[in-house]
Amino acid sequence: MDSTTHHDAGHTQHATPATYLKTYIFLVVMMCLTIGISRIQLGAFNNVAAMSIALAKATAVVLFFMQVKYSTKLTWVWASLGFIWLSLMFGILGDYATRAVLAAAGWSK
Numbered sequence: 001m002d003s004t005t006h007h008d009a010g011h012t013q014h015a016t017p018a019t020y021l022k023t024y025i026f027l028v029v030m031m032c033l034t035i036g037i038s039r040i041q042l043g044a045f046n047n048v049a050a051m052s053i054a055l056a057k058a059t060a061v062v063l064f065f066m067q068v069k070y071s072t073k074l075t076w077v078w079a080s081l082g083f084i085w086l087s088l089m090f091g092i093l094g095d096y097a098t099r100a101v102l103a104a105a106g107w108s109k
Contacts, residue, residue, distance in 0.1 A: 013070045023064040030057050058083075 030053050037049045063069040068079045 015064055015067060015070065019064055023060050026060055027057055030060075 034050060034053050037046065037053070040046075042049065062079055062082075066079075068075055
């Protein structure tokens, strides 16, 4: 078999130690930002800011530490489905938490 036509299916690109260090520094900075934001009274925006920062941190962890960035398209699909599932769960929880409790006729408290 000619070596120019042979494709190594197992060959993948990996993150460098510098990438891990940059990701770690990013996560530490984002943690400090989360702590700083929590000390500022922003009303309802506190939750939005905290969740946005958490989403950025989760994305960095998935892309670099879990090496999804260097993976196949199928891995990207499954990782994306995980984030979609998480957003659906938060949507359902938000809907459930904001509903009023109505007593059914004939039920006593």
